[in-house]
Amino acid sequence: MTTNHTAFFIGGEWRAPASSKRIDLVDASTQLPLGSIPEATPSDIDRAVEAARQAFDHSGWATTTPAVRAAAMHRFADALQARAADLATTVSRQNGMPINLAEAFEGGFAIGMLRYYADLAARREIEETRPSQLGRETIVRRNPIGVCAAIVPWNYPVVLAISKIAPALAAGCTLVVKPSPNTALDSYLLAEAALEAGLPPGVINWVPGDRTVGGYLVCHPGIDKVAFTGSTAAGREVSRVCAEMLRPVSLELGGKSAAIVLDDADLDTIMPNLQFITMMNQGQTCVACSRVLAPRSRYKQVVDAVATMAASQTVGPALERTTQIGPMATAEHRERVEGFIARGRLEGRLVAGGGRPAGLDRGWFVQPTVFADVDNTATIAREEIFGPVLAVIPYNDEDDAVRIANDSIYGLGGTVFSADVERAKHVARRVRTGTVGINGYPLAIGSPFGGIKASGQGREFGPEAMSAYEYLTSMYVGA
Missing domain, CATH: 3.40.605.10 (Aldehyde Dehydrogenase; Chain A, domain 1)
Structure with missing residues (x-):
């Protein structure tokens, strides 16, 4: 019709x-x-x-x-x-x-x-x-x-x-x-x-x-x-x-927000909220946390969890109730996202996705994609991709995590995940951004929303x- x-x-x-x-x-x-x-x-x-x-x-x-x-x-x-x-x-x-x-x-x-x-x-x-x-x-x-x-x-x-x-x-x-x-x-x-x-x-x-x-x-x-x-x-x-x-x-x-996973975070507990803030609307979201910052002491564990999360997403037509990841909005936009994925293969290690999903020959679909071993200077860590593409970046300690999160021309969103809410708040206060979530990103109509920098x-x-x-x-x- x-x-x-x-x-x-x-x-x-x-x-x-x-x-x-x-x-x-x-x-x-x-x-x-x-x-x-x-x-x-x-x-x-x-x-x-x-x-x-x-x-x-x-x-x-x-x-x-x-x-x-x-x-x-x-x-x-x-x-x-x-x-x-x-x-x-x-x-x-x-x-x-x-x-x-x-x-x-x-x-x-x-x-x-x-x-x-x-x-x-x-x-x-x-x-x-x-x-x-x-x-x-x-x-x-x-x-x-x-x-x-x-x-x-x-x-x-x-x-x-x-x-x-x-x-x-x-x-x-x-x-x-x-x-x-x-x-x-x-x-x-x-x-x-x-x-x-x-x-x-x-x-x-x-x-x-x-x-x-x-x-x-x-x-x-x-x-x-x-x-x-x-x-x-x-x-x-x-x-x-x-x-x-x-x-x-x-x-x-635009934005290139960071999700900081602190070393005490329970990955099973945080993963649904991490999935939402990184992949909502298949990453076609200005506040999407397309940079996931993980402590070196738990880096492999976080990478495996994020890769599993991405691979488990149901990709399909937007009107199907089971769909978690729909298509890109236009053919041109899918080409742009795929160009970043090609760049990511040169800048990091592909651990999930990277192509088009099987069985979906019509529609502008892209697999949820995760790159590990990414440096914050990489293109896929600097530019807004606006698609379901994540870069998992290692950090040494809290100061290093904050430094990496703030090392961006953007400052729109962000999240901090921790088993200790007060600790997460302490870190969040140091992130230079217009909005930041604690163990999730529950957008509020009554609170100001917007960004700083670019x-x-x-x-x-x-x-x-x-x-x-x-x-x-x-x-x-x-x-």
């Missing part, structure tokens, strides 16, 4: 595209057609930005009470809840995300995030009174920043869209969302939910397109803030443009994300 769309969601209605250009989408597990959608041009972006501007200036969304916005956001969440199964299935078919993970993240987590920001908006004080030395008082007021561009990648398309949409709506902003052309069918479900929820026309607009269109949106004079998730290389260009325009920008970029700037999740969609005004009250 294929799904073909003929319009964009702009200004609260379905509008015909400015050109006849189309995007064809393909099932990552079967290579069969999924459908097609129109491809946005700069003219479509202009219309979407104008609709968002009209909504910000004239719909009352930016000036209404937080309680009214919160109620609308809860209606939006209700409408998404009714579509949760379709959202999960659509994402799984597009990018190969195993259906169990898609239901938990693209369904449950994304909807929970929308409700979190609705509740946060309802209880957030817009104005705060502070004492003033020269006058009687100062009123500090939170204001919505304006029209926001949200540029969303293909690996977690719903979660990463809602991570921008939810705090922006809560703050009173309006948005133009540009989803990845590889995963744009889910955006139509989001648009249908927004329409059903009765969000004012133009508050959210969806215009899928390629990088050129994304670049046009970033540069558009009608945009007040950019929120971007994607590669570090693309993020640098977005940052450069925004810096020249003095435009606020949030960047959630992993980006700004934070998503938590009240910190909502603050990024606001500007402050100080009103000095005289005597």
Whole structure:
């Protein structure tokens, strides 16, 4: 069954595209057609930005009470809840995300995030009174920043869209969302939910397109803030443009995170959580710990355990309930991952995987792959592979483990595994990264998420994300 769309969601209605250009989408597990959608041009972006501007200036969304916005956001969440199964299935078919993970993240987590920001908006004080030395008082007021561009990648398309949409709506902003052309069918479900929820026309607009269109949106004079998730290389260009325009920008970029296995860790106990943080969404995850740091005193034991874990993963079509590792999102991406595997054969010792799984002739599958005897200077230890490829790196002691973990241009995620939680916390505090897990990585909606160094700037999740969609005004009250 294929799904073909003929319009964009702009200004609260379905509008015909400015050109006849189309995007064809393909099932990552079967290579069969999924459908097609129109491809946005700069003219479509202009219309979407104008609709968002009209909504910000004239719909009352930016000036209404937080309680009214919160109620609308809860209606939006209700409408998404009714579509949760379709959202999960659509994402799984597009990018190969195993259906169990898609239901938990693209369904449950994304909807929970929308409700979190609705509740946060309802209880957030817009104005705060502070004492003033020269006058009687100062009123500090939170204001919505304006029209926001949200540029969303293909690996977690719903979660990463809602991570921008939810705090922006809560703050009173309006948005133009540009989803990845590889995963744009889910955006139509989001648009249908927004329409059903009765969000004012133009508050959210969806215009899928390629990088050129994304670049046009970033540069558009009608945009007040950019929120971007994607590669570090693309993020640098977005940052450069925004810096020249003095435009606020949030960047959630790449990672090469380390999982530090301390010498007291019980491997049988930690292995399920280690598997999740290293291989979730077949490694197509920015926080994936693709470097596993193991103590030399237990190096062979850790290598054997990680290799066994990888080899035991069930690789298969994304919609099968038993699947733990689905396909890569595109043929081009599989070629890229396989190029890193070829490099890894020169830089380390292959102990698991390394090829394509038998019996899966259709779909872009790669075996979960593990390399041992890898130095942290190796390419496969430095560059973000974005696939199910792990490098197990030895370390001498805790100081050496921390040094290796921090020896990266990235700083997005990480985990520390130990039988002693306090010891793990002590090590985690020394790792220079935006997020770090203890004996797992239980991502939390209410806590700030983001990176340092080449992993980006700004934070998503938590009240910190909502603050990024606001500007402050100080009103000095005289005597």
